[in-house]
Amino acid sequence: MSRIRQHVRGSRRLTTTAGVAVTTATLLTVALSPAAHADTRPTRSTAIQNAASALLAHAASLGLTSAENTSVRDVIVDKDGTQHVRYDRTYHGLPVLGGDFVVHLAPDGAYRSTNRATRGTISLSSVLPKVSAPRAADLAVNALRAAHLGNALKGVKAKPELIVDALHGTPKLAWRTNAAGLDSLGNPVARTVLTDARTGHQIDAWDSIETAAGDGKSLYSGTVPLQTTQSGSSYQLKDPTRGNTFTGDAEGKTDLCFFGICFSRAPATLFTDADNHWGTGATSDRASAAVDAQYGTNETWDYYKNVQGRNGIGGDGKGSYNRVHYGSSYNNAFWDDSCFCMTYGDGDGTTFGPLVALDVAGHEMTHGVTSKTAALTYSGESGGLNEATSDILGTMVEWYANNPSDPGDYLIGEKIVKPGFGQPALRFMDKPSKDGNSADYWSSSVGNLDVHYSSGVANHFAYLLAEGSGAKTINGVSYNSPTSNGSTLTGIGRDKVGKIWYRALTVYMTSSTNYAGARTATLNAAKDLYGAGSAEYNAVAAAWSAVNVN
Numbered sequence: 001m002s003r004i005r006q007h008v009r010g011s012r013r014l015t016t017t018a019g020v021a022v023t024t025a026t027l028l029t030v031a032l033s034p035a036a037h038a039d040t041r042p043t044r045s046t047a048i049q050n051a052a053s054a055l056l057a058h059a060a061s062l063g064l065t066s067a068e069n070t071s072v073r074d075v076i077v078d079k080d081g082t083q084h085v086r087y088d089r090t091y092h093g094l095p096v097l098g099g100d101f102v103v104h105l106a107p108d109g110a111y112r113s114t115n116r117a118t119r120g121t122i123s124l125s126s127v128l129p130k131v132s133a134p135r136a137a138d139l140a141v142n143a144l145r146a147a148h149l150g151n152a153l154k155g156v157k158a159k160p161e162l163i164v165d166a167l168h169g170t171p172k173l174a175w176r177t178n179a180a181g182l183d184s185l186g187n188p189v190a191r192t193v194l195t196d197a198r199t200g201h202q203i204d205a206w207d208s209i210e211t212a213a214g215d216g217k218s219l220y221s222g223t224v225p226l227q228t229t230q231s232g233s234s235y236q237l238k239d240p241t242r243g244n245t246f247t248g249d250a251e252g253k254t255d256l257c258f259f260g261i262c263f264s265r266a267p268a269t270l271f272t273d274a275d276n277h278w279g280t281g282a283t284s285d286r287a288s289a290a291v292d293a294q295y296g297t298n299e300t301w302d303y304y305k306n307v308q309g310r311n312g313i314g315g316d317g318k319g320s321y322n323r324v325h326y327g328s329s330y331n332n333a334f335w336d337d338s339c340f341c342m343t344y345g346d347g348d349g350t351t352f353g354p355l356v357a358l359d360v361a362g363h364e365m366t367h368g369v370t371s372k373t374a375a376l377t378y379s380g381e382s383g384g385l386n387e388a389t390s391d392i393l394g395t396m397v398e399w400y401a402n403n404p405s406d407p408g409d410y411l412i413g414e415k416i417v418k419p420g421f422g423q424p425a426l427r428f429m430d431k432p433s434k435d436g437n438s439a440d441y442w443s444s445s446v447g448n449l450d451v452h453y454s455s456g457v458a459n460h461f462a463y464l465l466a467e468g469s470g471a472k473t474i475n476g477v478s479y480n481s482p483t484s485n486g487s488t489l490t491g492i493g494r495d496k497v498g499k500i501w502y503r504a505l506t507v508y509m510t511s512s513t514n515y516a517g518a519r520t521a522t523l524n525a526a527k528d529l530y531g532a533g534s535a536e537y538n539a540v541a542a543a544w545s546a547v548n549v550n
Contacts, residue, residue, distance in 0.1 A: 296361025
């Protein structure tokens with residue numbers, strides 16, 4: 001959220017000064033002045049102070065002990081002054097996976113409730129590991145190689161971090177190890193591995209690169225307006241109106257920088273232009289892909305600011321940056337928290353073209369929003385919700401942009417796929433199983449799927465909630481969305497869906513939220529926005545039931 005200036009009011013008693021009478025006219029002047037209508041909502045710092053007081057008063061119910069400390073990750077202040085402060089916690093100085101929680105406060109700062117990622121109290125006999133850090137690193141490297149069996153990896157390195165894992169049952173001491181390397185084409189691969197620090201057994205593992213497989217003349221969006229920065233006699237592809245977000249050329253190189261581990265980094269050589277007219281719309285001009293990336297960043301920034309009230313990815317007004325032309329025939333795009341940047345490959349030309357399409361940009365930047373808010377763990381059902389959040393809100397960015405060259409739809413990555421991919425899009429929100437892998441409905445085994453496929457349940461929910469069930473054509477695209485229970489649904493519109501999902505993400509979801517928790521979170525969000533028992537609230541419940549989340 002943008003910082004709110006707090007208007008300090010003086011005495012409420014009406015007085016006169018130096019013989020000047022207080023008349024109806026002077027009162028009207030005061031009433032119409034900007035100061036009279038200044039926003040009096042609590043500031044971020046006030047919300048944090050109120051939440052700190054609540055922590056002291058409710059430490060026991062939050063499972064906080066003298067061994068634990070907390071740090072603020074995000075703050076949301078509603079229009080009515082209601083405050084939501086999100087925390088991470090440590091135990092004897094160690095980060096706690098699943099230790100995050102959100103404190104909800106009334107407009108006057110009074111404590112209301114809390115959402116916790118996990119409920120258990122942390123009590124460990126010792127924080128000294130029996131498994132050494134080098135051993136944990138070796139185990140993670142082996143796990144990375146096993147996950148890429150048949151693909152020779154080189155330059156593999158790993159960095160273990162001792163943590164408390166409260167996410168997988170009884171809290172235990174664990175090593176969270178980030179392992180990274182290069183594949184046979186020189187492109188990066190990475191995996192996060194959780195290892196029990198006492199037994200050496202693997203607790204969980206997941207891919208660390210959050211991917212979406214996947215005026216200037218762009219490749220996909222036509223001629224688009226760009227805000228640039230003049231530097232001497234030339235122009236830089238840097239936007240001073242959006243936190244100085246910029247786009248650079250990775251020059252076909254790759255890096256090994258994940259989660260703060262930096263072995264080498266590809267460049268981000270800032271694009272410049274002599275006449276402020278960028279690209280030709282063809283891949284032969286390296287600036288064309290840069291136009292798409294910068295435009296996608298702009299539209300995503302504007303969507304979050306103008307629709308959701310969020311000032312930048314981190315909510316702090318700071319811009320991120322893009323790297324295009326990354327790697328060799330790299331069929332991926334990814335968001336990386338360690339550089340606060342987005343990176344786009346050029347594709348292999350057969351399966352994918354350059355991965356700089358608008359919905360891909362919205363998808364990747366949304367991973368950044370998720371990391372700054374709910375931080376949904378990239379594994380199991382929470383991992384599916386993490387990917388679905390990027391699909392859902394990335395789709396909302398595409399609709400928001402209203403670009404005639406890339407009109408809004410419920411297809412993911414339709415612009416970047418080539419005939420060699422074998423289908424017209426990466427994913428299909430109306431019936432996710434059309435991609436051959438994704439789940440249409442929830443089952444107890446959904447959490448075992450790759451997160452790009454378990455995301456189908458939430459994507460399907462979002463489509464049904466927005467557009468309803470059955471056959472229809474929207475913006476020239478044919479859809480036919482079924483329901484698991486045979487129900488017939490009428491949609492509430494995508495704008496409301498975006499509002500509900502964003503509020504659920506930023507106010508109620510935590511790192512461990514699963515599909516049942518997402519149902520509760522979105523119902524709470526719908527209640528906040530439209531009222532308990534409203535048509536929107538009931539539609540949320542019906543849409544979840546239609547994908548078998550009850």
